[in-house]
Amino acid sequence: MSSEARHTLSHTRKQNAAEVTGVERWASLGGGLWGIAGGLRKGGLMGWGQAILSGMLVYRAIKGECRLKGALSASPYEKHVAEAHHWQAARVVSHSVTVNKPREELYRFWRAPDKLAEVLTPAMHSEQVDDRTTRWILDSDPAKQLLVRLVDDREGEFLEWVSDSEALPPFSGWVRFQDALGRGGTEVQCYVTYEPAKGHLGYLADKGSGGTSHWLHRNLRRFKQKMETGEITASRPFT
Incomplete structure (x- = not known):
């Protein structure tokens, strides 16, 4: 890591x-x-x-x-990230979920962009540039694209990405897989940080509404449902 x-x-x-x-x-x-x-x-x-x-x-x-x-204030770490990246502000969110599947299987799913696209919202698709670089395209607005580069890859344990885009805020993120002690399955922790549009005002708006936090939590729950049942049922609550 x-x-x-x-x-x-x-x-x-x-x-x-x-x-x-x-x-x-x-x-x-x-x-x-x-x-x-x-x-x-x-x-x-x-x-x-x-x-x-x-x-x-x-x-x-x-x-x-x-x-x-x-x-409502940026944490010391968020201030550190903003300063390191020369951003006006940095928003950091993290959620975890326990999935009743082995680490290696979950890792392989996250390592395959075409499979990962099945659980992400809003809907998007991917184009593989090379083994470590993927272009993500928003289905509702193809002009909004992210070039995402894999910068750390530890099989069955950890993945880390950084992005580059002129149409969307820059972000970085990682996902960690570890055995869920005493419960079986795998604990999956995901972390995302990005520069909010409009700087500090965007930071306050997102933190107040919980927008990015809700998005990450929902997508992890969709991932859990997909891996454990083989499908995502919209009628089932993501709690």
């Missing part, structure tokens, strides 16, 4: 809580105490509501961190 891939594991396994420091911390404390006092003086439902919300500001200042801010 590449060093970048190993680095992302810590990013994807915990919720980021942004630090609250300096003037922002003191402002939260002062504003919170002022709001609590005002709410208690006001009384009633509105007053108590104000006091509770203001108490959250005080808690935020005492803890020195804010999960809401963290949820």
